[in-house]
Amino acid sequence: MKTTPVVCWAFASLQSLAAALTIAEINGNKFISPYSGQAVTNITGLITAKGPNGIWIRSTTPDTDKATSESIYVFSSTVGAKLAVGDIISLDGKVAEYRSANTYIYLTEISSPKNVLVLSSGNTVTPLAIGKDTLPPPTVQYSGLDAGDIYGLPNGQANLSQVNPVLDPTQYGLDFWESLSGELVTVRRPQAIKVPNQYGDTWVLGDWAVTGKNQHGGVTMADKDSNPESIIIGSPLDGTKNPTSSKMGDQFEDITGVVQQTFGFYNILPLTALKPTTFSSASVNPSTFRSAGKCSAITVGSYNVENLAPTSAHLPKVAAHIATYLKTPDLLFLQEIQDDSGPTDDGVVSANTTLTTLVDAIRAASGVSYAFASVDPVANADGGQPGGNIRQAYLYRPEVVSLYKPNPGGPTDATKVVAAKGNGKGLGGAPTLSFNPGRIDPGNAAWTASRKPLAAVWRASGARRPFYTVNVHWSSKGGGTSLHGDVRPPVNGALAARMAQANVTGSFIAEILALDPGANVIAAGDFNEFSFVQPLRSFSAISSMVDLDEAVKTPAEERYTYAFDMNAQSLDHMYVSPALAHSKVTRFEHLHVNTWAKYADVVSDHDPSIALVAVCGC
Numbered sequence: 001m002k003t004t005p006v007v008c009w010a011f012a013s014l015q016s017l018a019a020a021l022t023i024a025e026i027n028g029n030k031f032i033s034p035y036s037g038q039a040v041t042n043i044t045g046l047i048t049a050k051g052p053n054g055i056w057i058r059s060t061t062p063d064t065d066k067a068t069s070e071s072i073y074v075f076s077s078t079v080g081a082k083l084a085v086g087d088i089i090s091l092d093g094k095v096a097e098y099r100s101a102n103t104y105i106y107l108t109e110i111s112s113p114k115n116v117l118v119l120s121s122g123n124t125v126t127p128l129a130i131g132k133d134t135l136p137p138p139t140v141q142y143s144g145l146d147a148g149d150i151y152g153l154p155n156g157q158a159n160l161s162q163v164n165p166v167l168d169p170t171q172y173g174l175d176f177w178e179s180l181s182g183e184l185v186t187v188r189r190p191q192a193i194k195v196p197n198q199y200g201d202t203w204v205l206g207d208w209a210v211t212g213k214n215q216h217g218g219v220t221m222a223d224k225d226s227n228p229e230s231i232i233i234g235s236p237l238d239g240t241k242n243p244t245s246s247k248m249g250d251q252f253e254d255i256t257g258v259v260q261q262t263f264g265f266y267n268i269l270p271l272t273a274l275k276p277t278t279f280s281s282a283s284v285n286p287s288t289f290r291s292a293g294k295c296s297a298i299t300v301g302s303y304n305v306e307n308l309a310p311t312s313a314h315l316p317k318v319a320a321h322i323a324t325y326l327k328t329p330d331l332l333f334l335q336e337i338q339d340d341s342g343p344t345d346d347g348v349v350s351a352n353t354t355l356t357t358l359v360d361a362i363r364a365a366s367g368v369s370y371a372f373a374s375v376d377p378v379a380n381a382d383g384g385q386p387g388g389n390i391r392q393a394y395l396y397r398p399e400v401v402s403l404y405k406p407n408p409g410g411p412t413d414a415t416k417v418v419a420a421k422g423n424g425k426g427l428g429g430a431p432t433l434s435f436n437p438g439r440i441d442p443g444n445a446a447w448t449a450s451r452k453p454l455a456a457v458w459r460a461s462g463a464r465r466p467f468y469t470v471n472v473h474w475s476s477k478g479g480g481t482s483l484h485g486d487v488r489p490p491v492n493g494a495l496a497a498r499m500a501q502a503n504v505t506g507s508f509i510a511e512i513l514a515l516d517p518g519a520n521v522i523a524a525g526d527f528n529e530f531s532f533v534q535p536l537r538s539f540s541a542i543s544s545m546v547d548l549d550e551a552v553k554t555p556a557e558e559r560y561t562y563a564f565d566m567n568a569q570s571l572d573h574m575y576v577s578p579a580l581a582h583s584k585v586t587r588f589e590h591l592h593v594n595t596w597a598k599y600a601d602v603v604s605d606h607d608p609s610i611a612l613v614a615v616c617g618c
């Protein structure tokens with residue numbers, strides 16, 4: 001009796017093959033075809049599109065199951081030669097699952113087509129309008145295997161291709177796009193959510209309901225909502241090219257193409273190139289925050305200036321951003337300042353020339369003269385572009401803020417929090433730093449091949465107490481897997497490094513606040529993480545520091561400094577101590593000068609941010 005189920009299965013399978021499978025049966029209601037690897041005969045379908053390496057056919061006998069795609073790709077560079085869109089054909093072939101990297105979702109296709117018969121020609125081909133003729137795309141979650149969210153921990157627990165869950169296209173974005181694999185669809189009123197890549201591949205939204213839309217037309221990632229409703233318009237099937245000059249918020253004519261898993265993402269491969277109709281007129285306003293020129297209100301900016309070297313073509317543009325949009329803040333946290341020889345790997349670590357060149361350019365653009373403070377790294381020990389020796393640096397306006405008891409540390413000197421004798425009121429009673437500026441615990445393994453935080457203590461004009469800053473650039477997400485990938489939840493690259501870095505950075509700040517709970521402390525820079533993900537939750541818990549976006553209640557959609565794949569997102573933050581979080585003076589904003597700009601006008605891959613704070617102390 002034990003063998004009965006196997007016999008039944010074999011019998012059923014032979015029967016269905018004899019009756020010829022429908023395209024829906026071949027696709028099945030999961031990611032991987034139940035017929036993967038098997039030969040199939042007499043598959044009937046209407047040709048809806050032709051591409052350079054194959055054709056797409058749609059079932060003439062559809063089922064009513066929303067989880068089973070009615071269309072499929074037939075992979076062959078020759079099959080389309082004598083066929084036309086509108087032909088109904090039958091063919092034999094082999095069901096294949098294809099991907100070009102082992103972290104990608106598979107494409108179900110029919111390969112090695114043969115015995116192709118044209119049954120009729122000139123049939124009408126009607127694309128399905130997404131959200132009208134199909135379900136609307138889910139707007140929040142990607143996969144039932146994400147355990148509640150793409151940032152669920154631990155990540156990398158399962159592969160879609162191995163678990164092969166039954167598709168739920170009403171709940172999960174990947175299931176939705178998979179349920180339309182091979183289908184000819186129309187996106188109505190498509191709108192770009194970021195600049196395209198160099199090939200013109202363009203992330204868009206259609207006229208369906210979306211969540212997280214920001215003022216510039218992108219969609220912003222939020223806690224447990226990473227926008228699976230967006231889709232890439234990939235390479236046109238007719239060999240034309242999508243424009244590369246579009247930007248966030250630009251609109252296009254309705255676009256029709258086939259849904260195809262390619263290069264690790266669900267794409268719509270359009271029949272012909274995107275045609276822009278309306279260019280976004282949204283603009284970026286310069287900051288309106290105004291310094292009082294003394295401790296009662298100073299402006300503090302932060303900007304990752306993307307591998308800035310003395311000869312960088314973008315250096316004058318960075319200076320112009322600082323002058324025009326940031327309005328020359330009193331104190332500026334910079335990240336990715338390269339050494340004086342840029343990426344040349346020659347042992348040079350000094351950034352004096354880089355910083356002097358930048359300061360000169362800002363003076364030329366604004367008339368404002370900055371001083372700078374930084375600590376050179378050990379050559380090639382801090383990651384980033386090889387030979388570039390990126391580091392954080394401060395620019396400051398000495399007439400408003402100056403280093404308090406300066407004593408610059410070297411690359412391997414660990415600055416320590418030093419309690420004042422008596423720990424009393426006034427300047428003399430405040431904690432100081434043993435090296436100012438100085439690097440935090442540079443020997444700690446948490447910083448292997450990464451940037452050590454740059455701590456400093458300052459006094460603003462008129463202040464009764466110093467204030468403290470930590471300029472961070474934590475490990476990047478390199479090595480992670482994509483939100484459209486096979487691995488679930490997706491691997492958040494270098495998560496363990498950032499967890500350790502959160503602990504070291506947070507513990508250092510906790511020491512200052514243990515000595516002086518009312519201290520004004522600002523930690524800012526490129527944390528390479530989102531505030532709602534564990535490393536930053538942990539940093540906040542250890543240090544008592546508050547996300548300034550939370551403190552000033554920045555609308556959730558405007559919390560972004562970076563555009564990556566489908567999401568506008570915030571890798572850059574300012575965290576402040578409770579005294580600053582509760583101060584009535586405190587203001588904060590992100591200036592979307594880069595995430596919004598078209599490719600030719602992008603100066604850095606990050607947007608700058610700016611705050612207004614009172615740092616007089618009491």
Ligand SMILES: *[C@@H]1O[C@H](CO)[C@@H](O)[C@H](O)[C@H]1NC(C)=O
Nearest residue numbers: 019020041042043044061090
């Ligand atoms: C192929 O399938 C169709 C139904 O889709 C059927 O009418 C036809 O007889 C089949 N042809 C062969 C050769 O089995």
Ligand SMILES: *[C@@H]1O[C@H](CO)[C@@H](O)[C@H](O)[C@H]1NC(C)=O
Nearest residue numbers: 102103156157158159162487
């Ligand atoms: C997912 O698939 C990859 C590539 O085949 C494999 O290396 C990895 O171990 C799989 N992960 C799990 C959790 O099974």
Ligand SMILES: *[C@@H]1O[C@H](CO)[C@@H](O)[C@H](O)[C@H]1NC(C)=O
Nearest residue numbers: 340349350351352353372376
């Ligand atoms: C950089 O400038 C600082 C002070 O401005 C100076 O002490 C240091 O020697 C300079 N370094 C190099 C390599 O020129």
Ligand SMILES: *[C@@H]1O[C@H](CO)[C@@H](O)[C@H](O)[C@H]1NC(C)=O
Nearest residue numbers: 499500502503504507538542
């Ligand atoms: C932080 O690091 C200390 C050692 O420096 C360790 O004892 C502690 O468990 C760590 N905390 C977290 C939350 O990782």
